[in-house]
Amino acid sequence: xRDALERQRHILDFTIASLLRRKGKNGxxxxxxxxxxxxxxxxxxxxxxxxxxxxxxxxETPEIIVQRTMTGRYQPIPLAYADRIRDIRGVITVQPRLWxxxxxxxxxxxxxxxxxxxxxxxxxxxDIGSGISRIREAYPGDIIGFTGHDGKPRNFSIRKILxxxxxxxxxxxxxxxxxxxxxxxxxxxxxxTDLVLRVRNPKEYTTIAEKIxxxxxxxxxxxxxxxxxTYDAVFSWRSGLVIVIFSAAALAFVIFAWDKATGxxxxxxREIGILKAVGWETSDVLQMKxxxxxxxxxxxxxxxxxxxxxxxxxxxxxLFAPVLKGWSTLYPQFRLVPYVNxxxxxxxxxLTVVPYTVTTIVPSWRAATIDPDAVMR
Amino acid sequence: xxxxxxxxxxxxxxxxxxxxxxxxxxxxIQILRRWDIASGSESQLALERKTYLISTIVSYxxxxxxxxxxxxIFTADSICHLFVGxxxxxxxxxxxxxxxxxxxxxxxxxxxxxxxxxLNHADSLGYDYPLIRTKYLLLVVMAPxxxxxxxxxxxxxxxxxxxxxxxxxGSLFSPASRxxxxxxxxxxxxxxxxxxxxxxxxTLLCGAWFLARGRGGGLFALLNAVQLVxxxxxxxxxxxxxxxxxxxxxxPFCILQQEYHFVGYPxxxxxxxxxxxxxxAGWLSxxxxxxxxxxxxxxxCRALTVVSMACTAILVAIASGYVLLxxxxxx
Amino acid sequence: xxxxxxxxxxxxxxxxxxxxxxxxxxxxxxFHRVTILKGPSGSGKTTLLGIVGxxxxxxxxxxFLGEREITSLPERxxxxxxxxxxxxxxxxxxxxxxxxxxDNVMTPAYPTSERFPSLRxxxxxxxxxxxxxxxxxxxxxxxSGGEAQRTAIARSLINNPSIIIADEPTxxxxxxxxxxxxxxxxxxxxxxxxxxxxxxxxxxxxxxxxDSVVEMRDxxxxxxxxxx
Numbered sequence: 060x061r062d063a064l065e066r067q068r069h070i071l072d073f074t075i076a077s078l079l080r081r082k083g084k085n086g087x088x089x090x091x092x093x094x095x096x097x098x099x100x101x102x103x104x105x106x107x108x109x110x111x112x113x114x115x116x117x118x119e120t121p122e123i124i125v126q127r128t129m130t131g132r133y134q135p136i137p138l139a140y141a142d143r144i145r146d147i148r149g150v151i152t153v154q155p156r157l158w159x160x161x162x163x164x165x166x167x168x169x170x171x172x173x174x175x176x177x178x179x180x181x182x183x184x185x186d187i188g189s190g191i192s193r194i195r196e197a198y199p200g201d202i203i204g205f206t207g208h209d210g211k212p213r214n215f216s217i218r219k220i221l222x223x224x225x226x227x228x229x230x231x232x233x234x235x236x237x238x239x240x241x242x243x244x245x246x247x248x249x250x251x252t253d254l255v256l257r258v259r260n261p262k263e264y265t266t267i268a269e270k271i272x273x274x275x276x277x278x279x280x281x282x283x284x285x286x287x288x289t290y291d292a293v294f295s296w297r298s299g300l301v302i303v304i305f306s307a308a309a310l311a312f313v314i315f316a317w318d319k320a321t322g323x324x325x326x327x328x329r330e331i332g333i334l335k336a337v338g339w340e341t342s343d344v345l346q347m348k349x350x351x352x353x354x355x356x357x358x359x360x361x362x363x364x365x366x367x368x369x370x371x372x373x374x375x376x377x378l379f380a381p382v383l384k385g386w387s388t389l390y391p392q393f394r395l396v397p398y399v400n401x402x403x404x405x406x407x408x409x410l411t412v413v414p415y416t417v418t419t420i421v422p423s424w425r426a427a428t429i430d431p432d433a434v435m436r
Numbered sequence: 437x438x439x440x441x442x443x444x445x446x447x448x449x450x451x452x453x454x455x456x457x458x459x460x461x462x463x464x465i466q467i468l469r470r471w472d473i474a475s476g477s478e479s480q481l482a483l484e485r486k487t488y489l490i491s492t493i494v495s496y497x498x499x500x501x502x503x504x505x506x507x508x509i510f511t512a513d514s515i516c517h518l519f520v521g522x523x524x525x526x527x528x529x530x531x532x533x534x535x536x537x538x539x540x541x542x543x544x545x546x547x548x549x550x551x552x553x554x555l556n557h558a559d560s561l562g563y564d565y566p567l568i569r570t571k572y573l574l575l576v577v578m579a580p581x582x583x584x585x586x587x588x589x590x591x592x593x594x595x596x597x598x599x600x601x602x603x604x605x606g607s608l609f610s611p612a613s614r615x616x617x618x619x620x621x622x623x624x625x626x627x628x629x630x631x632x633x634x635x636x637x638x639t640l641l642c643g644a645w646f647l648a649r650g651r652g653g654g655l656f657a658l659l660n661a662v663q664l665v666x667x668x669x670x671x672x673x674x675x676x677x678x679x680x681x682x683x684x685x686x687x688p689f690c691i692l693q694q695e696y697h698f699v700g701y702p703x704x705x706x707x708x709x710x711x712x713x714x715x716x717a718g719w720l721s722x723x724x725x726x727x728x729x730x731x732x733x734x735x736x737c738r739a740l741t742v743v744s745m746a747c748t749a750i751l752v753a754i755a756s757g758y759v760l761l762x763x764x765x766x767x
Numbered sequence: 768x769x770x771x772x773x774x775x776x777x778x779x780x781x782x783x784x785x786x787x788x789x790x791x792x793x794x795x796x797x798f799h800r801v802t803i804l805k806g807p808s809g810s811g812k813t814t815l816l817g818i819v820g821x822x823x824x825x826x827x828x829x830x831f832l833g834e835r836e837i838t839s840l841p842e843r844x845x846x847x848x849x850x851x852x853x854x855x856x857x858x859x860x861x862x863x864x865x866x867x868x869x870d871n872v873m874t875p876a877y878p879t880s881e882r883f884p885s886l887r888x889x890x891x892x893x894x895x896x897x898x899x900x901x902x903x904x905x906x907x908x909x910x911s912g913g914e915a916q917r918t919a920i921a922r923s924l925i926n927n928p929s930i931i932i933a934d935e936p937t938x939x940x941x942x943x944x945x946x947x948x949x950x951x952x953x954x955x956x957x958x959x960x961x962x963x964x965x966x967x968x969x970x971x972x973x974x975x976x977x978d979s980v981v982e983m984r985d986x987x988x989x990x991x992x993x994x995x
Contacts, residue, residue, distance in 0.1 A: 062880030069877035080865040103441055326864070333861045336822065337875040337922065338850035340843055341488050402442050402514055405507040409445035413500055417452045420492055428485040431846075432817035434861050435934050473839055476824040478780050484841060563844045 070343060074350040077330070084324075088316065089359055095312050096363025096411050097370070101378070103403045104371040108395035121154075121255035123264060124281045125271060135250040140275055144254065147270050149263045155251030157240050161205060161233070166194050172233045174240045182236045185215040190230030192220045208245035215239070313414050328429065335431040348423035356412045364407070372397040442511040443593050446504060453497055454586035460490040461579040464572040473565055487568075490575065491556050497582075498549040505542045506701070508589075509689050515596075525689035534592035541585035547712055548578045554716035558736055562728035625674040629759070632670035636752045639663045639714065643745040646717070647738060653721025660714030660744065667707050667751060678758040699754065706751040714744030769796040769819055769930075774828035776814050788814040789825075790986045796963060797978070798929070801956055803994075804965040805972045806983035812965035813934050815983070819963065820932045821849035850875065854923030856933035860915050862907040862922075868894065868914075869903040872922045879926070893921045897951075913944050920951060930961040937968045945970045952976060 078085050125144065127136040141153045157174040170191060180186055187197065197203045197217055204214045221232055241248060258267055268280040331344055370376060372395055463486045472480055512525035512535070522528050529535030552574055559567035639659045646656045672688050679691050679699060691700035717740035723729055724737075776789040789811040796802045796819065804812040817823045818830065821837060824845070829838045837848060862871050872890045894900045897917040902910065910918060916936075923931060931952075937945040945968065952962055953976055966972055972980055973994075981991040 065880045065882060066878060069879075069883070073874070073877055076866070076870070329861075330863055333863055334874065336855060336857070336861065338846060338926065339875075339878055340846040341485070342843065343878045345488060345492055402507065402510045405503055405510065406442040406445040408503065409449040409500075409507065410441075413449040414452060416496060417456055420456065420496065421489070424489040424492060428488065430823060431849075432813075432822040434857060434859075435813050435817060435822075476826045476828075476839065478778070478826070481824065560843060563840050565841060 067346070070346050071350050074347045075354065077347075078351060078354060081327075085355065089355060089362075091312055091315060092355065092359035092411070092415065093363045093366070095309055096359055096407060097366045099309075099410055100364050100367030100403070100407050101370050101376065103407065104367055104399060105376050105395070107403065108371065108398060111396065111398060122258050122283050123256040123268060124283075125254040125256065125275075126279045126281065127253075127275075127277055128279050129277060134277075135246055136253055136278070138249050138251055140278065141251075141254050143274060144256065144271060147267060147274070149259050149267055151257040151259055154255050156253050156255055157237060157244075157246065158252050159240075159244055163205070168194060168231070170231050170233050172235055172240060172243070174237045175234050179236050180218045180234060182238045183215060184218040184236070185239075186219050186221055186232075186234035187217055188221045188230045188232040191233065192217075205243070207243045213239075213243060309410065309414065312411075313418050316415050316418050328426065329434065331426050332429050332431075332434040335429055336434045341427045344427035345423060348419070348427060352416055352419055352423070356415060360408070360412060363411075364404070368397070368399065371395060440511065440515055442507060442514070443596075446508060446511065447590065447593055449500065450504065450586045450589055453500055454582055456493050457497060457579055457582045460493045461575060463490060464575040464579075468569065468572045468576070471565075471568060473568075487565075491553070494549055494552055494556070494575070498546065498553060501542065501546045501549060502705075505539075505546055506692070508539065508542060509692060513689060513693070524687060526687060528596075531597075532592060532595040534588050534595060538585065538589045538592050541581060541588060543708075545578065545581050545585055547708065548574070548581065550708070550712035551716055551719070552578060554712070554720065554740065558720050558723065558729065558733060561732040561736065562726065564728045566726045566728050567723065623669060623673040625677060628670050628674045632666055632675070632755070633752070635659070635663050635666040636748055639710075639748055640745055643714070643741050643748075646721070647741055650721075650724075650734060650737075653718045653737065655718070656721075656741070657715045657718025660711055660718065663714070663748065664707065664711040670755075671703065671707075675755050675758065678755075678762055678764055681762055681764040699758075703751060703754055706747040706754070710744045710747035710751065712744075713740040713747065717741040717744060768798060768831075768833065770794070770831045771815075771819060771825075772829045772831075774815070774818060774825045774830070776811075776818060776823070777826045780826070788986055789818070791828075792986075792988055794819075794981065794988065794991070796961070798961045799956075799959055800978040801952070801962040801964070801976050803972045803977045803980045804963070804983060805967060805980055806965075806989075807967055810983040811986035812983055814986075816932055816934055816963065816965050820853045820855065820930075821845045850878070850926055852928055852930055854926065854928035854931045856919050856923050856931065856936050858935040858938050860919040860939075862915060862918060864906075864908050866907060867904050868899060868907055868910070868918050871907055871918060872925055875922060876925050890921075890925060893924055894918075896924075897921050912940065913947065916940065916944060916948060917951075920948075924955075928960075930963065931955060933962070933964045935966055935968075936964060937966060937971055942970070949974055949976060 125136065125140070127134045127140070136155070138155055141155055144150060145153045154176065156176075159172050161170045161172055162168075163170060168191075185203070187195075187203070192198060195203060199217050199219050201217050202214050203217060204212050207213050215235070221234070235243070240246075246252070256267070258264060264282045264284070268282055271278055271280045334344060335341075370378065376395075463483075467483050467486065470479065471483060509525050512528035516522040516524055516528045519527055519531055522531070529539060552571065555567055555571045555574060559565060559571055639656070639662075642652055642656045642659050646652045668688075671691075672686050676686050676688065676691060677683060679696055680687075689700070690696065691703065692698060693700075717737045720733060720737050720740070724733055726733075771792060771794045774789055774792045774794075775787065777785065777787045779785050792811075792815060794815075804815060806812050814823075818825050821832075825838065829836060831837070832848065832852065837845065840848070863874065866874075869887070869890055872894060873886055876886050876890075891900060891903060894903055897920065899914060899917055899921065902914060902918075907915065907918060923933075933952075936948055940948060949970065952964070956962055956976065964971055971977075975994075977994045979992060980994050982989045
């Protein structure tokens with residue numbers, strides 16, 4: 060056992076030395092390899108982190124939301140609907156919600172206005188998310204102005220800044236009192252943005268949703284699990300799609316690797332010939348090629364992963380966030396919660412290291428089976 | 437088909453690896469047909485060179501297959517919420533009839549590849565390629581399994597549609613439904629645990645006997661094969677209960693998750709390691725009569741037996757740890 | 768004794784460019800002696816050296832190393848025997864560029880399981896035999912012709928082989944270095960090594976060092992026997 064290890068050590072030493080002797084060639088391979096892994100890993104980390112953020116948001120979401128639509132478009136829902144839905148068996152509570160968006164033309168940003176059910180600010184006061192606080196440079200006690208639905212400005216004083224545990228959720232949030240919201244948005248007193256339901260038995264979600272549609276044909280019930288699955292499918296689908304497009308690039312890399320591996324320089328071919336002539340065996344050379352591949356793959360893999368990790372979780376994915384997020388760059392900077400799992404690492408491994416290795420097997424074997432007496436001819 | 441990154445990864449890599457294995461099988465068949473060790477002709481020399489290529493490919497296959505096995509389960513687990521009713525890998529695998537066959541084929545090809553590499557190593561110890569025919573016959577047997585795995589995995593992935601309603605470990609592995617899974621679950625837990633210990637103990641004893649006397653290899657191989665089945669059944673029917681500390685949760689996959697400290701990884705690696713090495717060691721003892729192997733084979737057999745016994749011991753230790761220390765009781 | 772019986776080596780068999788480098792050669796080489804293969808280039812000397820030195824296998828015929836037949840051993844075993852029994856010196860030295868003299872000398876021993884410190888010590892000792900210890904850390908491309916040649920000889924000795932094989936060793940050397948080479952061979956013979964040289968250089972085949980000279984032409988032996 061020790062003997063075998065010692066032998067491997069010798070071969071590994073020799074391999075590293077010969078890799079370092081050909082810095083130019085191996086450096087360019089390593090750079091391309093690292094870049095591929097970096098992009099792939101960034102896509103995966105980023106979409107997954109977004110998915111987690113979305114799940115976080117939805118954990119707070121009620122089980123069923125009822126909206127009203129008119130010819131397919133969203134409409135405020137009359138409060139009277141709440142009473143009719145409350146009569147359906149299995150429904151525990153029905154709560155109207157008031158919320159909407161506000162576009163701040165001066166700062167080119169969208170805010171989300173919400174009337175909280177618990178601990179609402181008193182009229183004239185608001186709570187704001189950290190993102191708004193940052194771009195408006197507004198802090199507790201400051202007065203902040205917005206333009207209402209009628210074009211008239213309204214001033215609010217800031218009660219507090221919301222904690223930014225998950226910035227993606229709360230960065231753009233404004234909590235406002237019901238009276239202020241109705242005045243600000245112009246929604247009439249007998250209407251709400253939508254209704255949220257609590258249901259006793261999760262198995263009844265679909266049945267209750269059906270009953271609501273029958274009872275109130277212009278309403279649209281949305282079940283939470285449905286949203287979760289849609290989100291998930293959309294994010295997975297997006298990263299899958301990017302990967303498909305990206306595999307064209309990966310393919311180019313494989314061709315590149317193939318070229319590097321088959322196009323053994325005359326120098327290298329001679330070197331392997333010498334090794335075989337002085338007493339190396341085919342499997343020793345294969346071993347050397349294995350170490351060579353492992354050293355390159357491992358370096359590229361670690362480097363690519365670390366760069367991607369830094370890119371996504373510390374540098375806000377500045378390179379391609381706009382493409383993947385799919386909405387306007389609302390937050391000048393936001394931090395995703397770092398999270399990597401076995402699945403990511405293995406998926407990246409299979410999408411890069413495996414194709415690289417597979418393309419190098421045959422050329423390595425060809426090089427390793429040079430006749431030992433070739434250098435004598 | 438769902439465009440999930442891991443699915444794409446599994447799909448692409450298994451396609452590549454399968455192509456490589458088929459490529460090497462073509463040469464394997466050539467070796468079976470045209471091998472003539474006495475000849476120094478160029479075609480014989482070329483065939484001898486090909487043996488290096490084939491063993492390299494199979495070695496890589498084994499390594500990748502191990503990762504792919506766990507990635508497959510992991511992926512199944514992480515996309516389960518896309519299917520109504522699925523709560524873990526079990527649900528995803530039952531979305532269509534190809535999930536479990538894929539998993540089974542992955543395990544089978546992994547075990548076969550491990551065994552092949554053991555044969556290959558033994559063959560390389562003899563100066564006259566003593567096992568060359570056996571080895572390449574096994575490769576030819578193995579290739580259809582690998583091809584089948586790639587094809588069935590492909591069909592399985594293509595058939596995944598998020599709107600399918602499936603069942604999950606709660607219902608599949610619950611005593612009320614029927615099928616092989618329930619037969620395993622319905623195995624009475626405490627006798628099953630006794631059987632597990634009996635089988636492990638028997639295997640270890642037989643291994644010790646084989647080490648000491650150099651005989652009983654065939655029995656050791658057989659016991660290891662039995663132990664694989666018994667231990668798998670025991671993990672599902674009873675050991676999982678101790679790990680989950682729930683009287684009716686029999687899932688072979690959830691133990692791979694973080695909530696259970698990833699204990700499934702050492703459990704399955706020890707189980708497969710014991711099976712491959714133990715079966716290999718026992719099987720190789722058949723070749724002790726071959727002159728060119730007489731010198732080195734016993735050493736290899738002993739080393740494999742030791743590894744196999746160590747793996748079995750680790751498995752027993754982990755299982756016992758849960759049974760004795762968790763304070764959970766089936767009574 | 769190394770004996771070769773009815774050795775034939777054919778390249779590109781069955782193709783239009785089929786070519787028989789060595790045909791039906793029978794030869795016996797005594798241990799502890801110097802044997803010279805003499806003949807013009809293309810006469811099959813190098814191919815025969817390769818076969819005798821376990822580098823390649825004959826297309827037909829049998830080779831015995833001492834008592835053991837080594838004809839159809841797989842490459843693995845052949846390489847193992849070659850590594851332990853033969854040391855090779857090539858026409859163009861064949862040193863690996865970019866590596867130091869010491870690394871080049873140690874290369875043949877890497878596939879063995881010798882511990883690194885002892886290997887390094889032996890390599891330095893071998894270099895000292897050839898007055899090269901001060902060059903141990905120099906890259907081989909900076910060596911003079913004589914130093915490169917002595918490095919190549921040191922490398923052939925690292926695994927302590929009993930047989931030294933040199934293929935046209937003096938082809939790229941001037942007269943002075945050629946004589947120096949023969950002096951080293953004389954020293955090695957004195958240490959009990961078996962030496963097999965191929966050459967068409969009179970300095971080699973007319974040397975009084977040669978115990979027997981085998982003359983080859985067109986892949987066949989034309990004459991063989993003690994040096995005339």
